[in-house]
Amino acid sequence: MQQQPGYSPIRYMLALAFFWLMAITRGYCDGPQATPSIFAPASTPAHEIYSFSFFVLAITGAIFVSVASLLVYVMIKYRARAGEEESEPPQVYGSVQVELAWTIIPVLIVAVLFLTTARIIFAIQDAPEPKSALNVTVIGHQFWWEFRYPQLGIVTANELHIPVSSKQHPQATYLRLLSADVDHSFWVPQLGGKTDLIPNHPNEMWYQPTATGMYVGQCAQFCGVEHAKMLIRVYVDTPEQFQAWVANQQKAGVEDPKVAAGRHLFETEACMNCHTVRGTAAKGTFGPDLTHLMSRSTIAAGAALNTPEDLHKWIENPANFKDGALMPAMQLSDQQIDDLVAYLTTLH
Numbered sequence: 001m002q003q004q005p006g007y008s009p010i011r012y013m014l015a016l017a018f019f020w021l022m023a024i025t026r027g028y029c030d031g032p033q034a035t036p037s038i039f040a041p042a043s044t045p046a047h048e049i050y051s052f053s054f055f056v057l058a059i060t061g062a063i064f065v066s067v068a069s070l071l072v073y074v075m076i077k078y079r080a081r082a083g084e085e086e087s088e089p090p091q092v093y094g095s096v097q098v099e100l101a102w103t104i105i106p107v108l109i110v111a112v113l114f115l116t117t118a119r120i121i122f123a124i125q126d127a128p129e130p131k132s133a134l135n136v137t138v139i140g141h142q143f144w145w146e147f148r149y150p151q152l153g154i155v156t157a158n159e160l161h162i163p164v165s166s167k168q169h170p171q172a173t174y175l176r177l178l179s180a181d182v183d184h185s186f187w188v189p190q191l192g193g194k195t196d197l198i199p200n201h202p203n204e205m206w207y208q209p210t211a212t213g214m215y216v217g218q219c220a221q222f223c224g225v226e227h228a229k230m231l232i233r234v235y236v237d238t239p240e241q242f243q244a245w246v247a248n249q250q251k252a253g254v255e256d257p258k259v260a261a262g263r264h265l266f267e268t269e270a271c272m273n274c275h276t277v278r279g280t281a282a283k284g285t286f287g288p289d290l291t292h293l294m295s296r297s298t299i300a301a302g303a304a305l306n307t308p309e310d311l312h313k314w315i316e317n318p319a320n321f322k323d324g325a326l327m328p329a330m331q332l333s334d335q336q337i338d339d340l341v342a343y344l345t346t347l348h
Contacts, residue, residue, distance in 0.1 A: 212241075
């Protein structure tokens with residue numbers, strides 16, 4: 001194979017390694033949601049994975065340094081010198097000590113890594129669920145997330161709220177993972193590993209966050225054309241913030257006479273067939289529950305900010321933000337879209 005001018009395999013590999021390191025340590029910084037670093041754990045399972053990863057890096061790093069040091073030593077010590085005649089170095093055959101060393105040491109290293117990996121996997125997957133745990137059902141759709149809180153009677157989308165855990169008040173959140181269509185994968189790097197959502201095969205995972213804040217994630221399994229814009233936001237709240245959020249989410253949709261035209265349009269067009277607004281005739285389940293739409297920071301699973309301007313663009317043509325979105329363009333006039341936006345922005 002003929003190389004193109006200026007092509008260097010070493011330079012290519014170094015560039016690839018550089019961009020990979022930038023991606024996992026600093027994340028991407030464009031769009032309404034950036035990809036976080038996996039090296040900033042904020043949950044018990046994530047801390048376990050983080051500590052284990054550094055243990056593996058320490059072992060593999062020691063192997064690399066040892067082999068590279070021996071290689072450099074041999075290259076320098078036995079290099080060809082000016083005036084010396086080329087000759088074969090002394091050959092070693094049938095050394096039991098050498099053969100035992102290069103067999104036993106790798107076997108021991110693999111055994112240690114295997115046993116440590118198994119311990120971490122079972123410690124995370126088989127952790128007993130406490131009675132005080134918050135249960136959330138996560139359903140993956142093309143291309144958005146549905147979150148159901150069966151203990152609280154709450155249904156929301158794309159933005160998950162969970163309480164923080166502390167030594168005084170330990171609080172775990174257990175997620176039951178389902179898929180409504182194809183394979184998805186739920187991954188919030190700072191809170192834990194990734195777990196697949198497979199049709200007709202429920203999976204489970206749990207978080208025990210140690211710090212409040214907003215943590216972002218991503219569907220990590222290719223699930224269709226807009227897989228890359230199936231984003232996740234997890235808000236870890238203080239107990240007071242979480243209770244206030246729960247109280248608001250349990251309310252029915254707000255009735256406002258000033259937006260009657262928008263509500264009428266919502267209930268007479270196809271909107272009500274796909275979406276739910278509690279307290280109205282809209283009972284659709286194909287799309288996200290919009291009862292408290294304006295309590296979310298983003299729309300379209302994190303692809304756009306939840307502002308009146310972006311709502312208008314989204315209703316006018318979802319392809320403005322997600323080219324493969326399953327929501328159709330409704331072919332409404334600007335006035336009709338303005339009426340709909342006026343109604344939707346009252347849903348707090």
